Amino acid sequence: MSALDLSLRGQAAAIAAGEADPAELLEEALGRIEARNPALNAVVASFPERSREMLAAAPPGPLHGVPVVFKDEWPLPWRAQRFGAAEMLAPSAPGESGPYRALRDAGAVIVGVGNMHELGAGSTGNVSVYGPARNPWDTERCPGGSSSGPAAAVAGGLVAGAVGSDGVGSIRFPAAYCGLTGLKPTFGRLPMAGHHMADTSTTIVSGPLCADAADARLLGSALAGESWEAGEPRRPRIGIVRGEVSEDVAPAVGAACEEAIEALRAETGGEVREIELADLGPATMATVLIANVEGLGNVTPAKLNALDPELSPIARGVLKFRSLLPAAAGVKSYAMRTLMRRRLAELFAEVDLIAWPTVPAVAPPLQAPLIELPSGTVTADSGNVRGAALANLTGIPAISVPGGLSEGLPIGRQLQAAWGRDELLLDAAEALERATDRRWVEARPSLAATEPAQA
Amino acid sequence: MDDPNHADELVPAGLRALGIEADEIELAVMSAAKELFWPPLLELLEIDLAGVDPEPNADLSRPPERV
Numbered sequence: 001m002s003a004l005d006l007s008l009r010g011q012a013a014a015i016a017a018g019e020a021d022p023a024e025l026l027e028e029a030l031g032r033i034e035a036r037n038p039a040l041n042a043v044v045a046s047f048p049e050r051s052r053e054m055l056a057a058a059p060p061g062p063l064h065g066v067p068v069v070f071k072d073e074w075p076l077p078w079r080a081q082r083f084g085a086a087e088m089l090a091p092s093a094p095g096e097s098g099p100y101r102a103l104r105d106a107g108a109v110i111v112g113v114g115n116m117h118e119l120g121a122g123s124t125g126n127v128s129v130y131g132p133a134r135n136p137w138d139t140e141r142c143p144g145g146s147s148s149g150p151a152a153a154v155a156g157g158l159v160a161g162a163v164g165s166d167g168v169g170s171i172r173f174p175a176a177y178c179g180l181t182g183l184k185p186t187f188g189r190l191p192m193a194g195h196h197m198a199d200t201s202t203t204i205v206s207g208p209l210c211a212d213a214a215d216a217r218l219l220g221s222a223l224a225g226e227s228w229e230a231g232e233p234r235r236p237r238i239g240i241v242r243g244e245v246s247e248d249v250a251p252a253v254g255a256a257c258e259e260a261i262e263a264l265r266a267e268t269g270g271e272v273r274e275i276e277l278a279d280l281g282p283a284t285m286a287t288v289l290i291a292n293v294e295g296l297g298n299v300t301p302a303k304l305n306a307l308d309p310e311l312s313p314i315a316r317g318v319l320k321f322r323s324l325l326p327a328a329a330g331v332k333s334y335a336m337r338t339l340m341r342r343r344l345a346e347l348f349a350e351v352d353l354i355a356w357p358t359v360p361a362v363a364p365p366l367q368a369p370l371i372e373l374p375s376g377t378v379t380a381d382s383g384n385v386r387g388a389a390l391a392n393l394t395g396i397p398a399i400s401v402p403g404g405l406s407e408g409l410p411i412g413r414q415l416q417a418a419w420g421r422d423e424l425l426l427d428a429a430e431a432l433e434r435a436t437d438r439r440w441v442e443a444r445p446s447l448a449a450t451e452p453a454q455a
Numbered sequence: 456m457d458d459p460n461h462a463d464e465l466v467p468a469g470l471r472a473l474g475i476e477a478d479e480i481e482l483a484v485m486s487a488a489k490e491l492f493w494p495p496l497l498e499l500l501e502i503d504l505a506g507v508d509p510e511p512n513a514d515l516s517r518p519p520e521r522v
Contacts, residue, residue, distance in 0.1 A: 285495040331509075
């Protein structure tokens with residue numbers, strides 16, 4: 001088996017032990033990108049000489065010599081970010097970003113830039129100036145967005161870890177669609193410097209996309225420049241919420257989530273409590289509004305009248321539509337944030353975790369990203385955002401973990417915890433993996449058919 | 456049915472007021488966006504949040520100071 005098929009931590013350990021040659025590993029990763037990427041369009045730029053230089057200069061560190069993919073949302077010293085778009089409406093230039101510096105200082109080697117949904121404005125990943133990234137489980141299906149390329153790269157076995165970003169679910173959606181573990185950390189915990197909205201966004205965070213929780217812990221630790229220790233979740237109180245977010249979902253998704261909650265309870269000796277969390281619908285709208293208006297500082301009518309014709313019609317229309325959103329709704333959105341933060345602070349005195357499905361249905365077709373729910377047919381975007389927005393609105397951490405297959409496609413389950421309890425989410429995700437004999441984190445699409453990644 | 460509040464005119468009238476041009480495809484996208492956004496937006500506006508002032512300089516990495 002190639003060292004490239006080891007887990008992220010397995011690759012790091014093998015290099016540290018002298019059992020794997022990082023130069024060979026890098027060449028294998030570059031070769032894997034060349035071989036598999038045409039089917040996936042996960043990586044939109046690779047730069048073998050830059051990667052070799054990065055390896056040559058790599059310090060000893062927790063990811064020394066380990067190849068990773070980096071979302072097209074931050075610049076690199078040798079490449080400006082494009083945000084998956086023909087035009088960003090924001091300055092863009094090569095440079096060092098916080099996530100880049102963290103990876104470099106951990107010894108990691110960036111082997112490619114990951115595709116993304118155009119302007120970060122979609123949960124499906126089917127729109128990009130580079131063309132859509134494709135889901136390794138079925139290349140005619142959406143990989144999820146906006147961190148589409150990072151997720152497809154990991155699920156396709158190009159690398160074992162990738163850095164994405166999550167402004168309204170953009171790590172968790174592709175994690176769910178591609179059968180990965182994706183952590184949206186507590187707001188501000190992982191670096192964002194160099195992102196064009198680092199100083200204005202109150203929803204976006206960087207975070208890891210990996211096969212399992214132990215790898216996400218390692219990559220998250222490296223990004224944070226901290227050591228996130230593993231532990232055992234002690235009899236966690238698991239909150240479940242009845243209503244649209246957990247019940248207006250495809251039957252297989254609902255069943256998988258309920259099984260996961262019971263498996264986690266049984267594995268940890270915890271308990272399940274039904275909790276009330278009112279106004280999730282307006283809170284979702286508030287999140288969408290905040291995420292949409294916080295980037296408007298760069299926008300003028302003159303710029304909107306001169307948009308690059310290569311931008312998709314959807315992006316052009318949505319960019320212009322944003323200017324019509326009423327200011328009163330924006331102000332109300334920030335008050336809604338306060339209300340939900342207060343409610344969560346009270347709830348997290350009663351429960352340690354809140355569980356519901358990451359997305360209501362499995363990955364839809366690239367050509368028509370619609371999903372069938374008990375309430376009817378809706379766009380994947382409008383269904384997906386319901387389960388993701390709360391964490392971005394309030395700043396709490398959330399994780400999507402693989403939880404089964406339906407129609408041969410992965411199901412994602414989401415856990416949320418109080419501010420700063422990111423490690424609890426990783427501990428709970430690992431407990432869930434144990435409870436299910438790791439079968440969902442070791443499942444691989446046929447496109448990436450090798451033995452399951454070894455720790 | 457006639458819309459007494461002229462809601463269907465919101466997009467073209469708003470664009471005209473702001474001096475923003477749009478082609479037919481962009482107008483169709485915006486019309487779809489309005490269909491999607493407006494009902495929950497109106498629901499948000501209907502909520503009485505008196506007494507829930509936004510946190511000044513909220514630290515989103517922590518719980519709110521006042522619950």
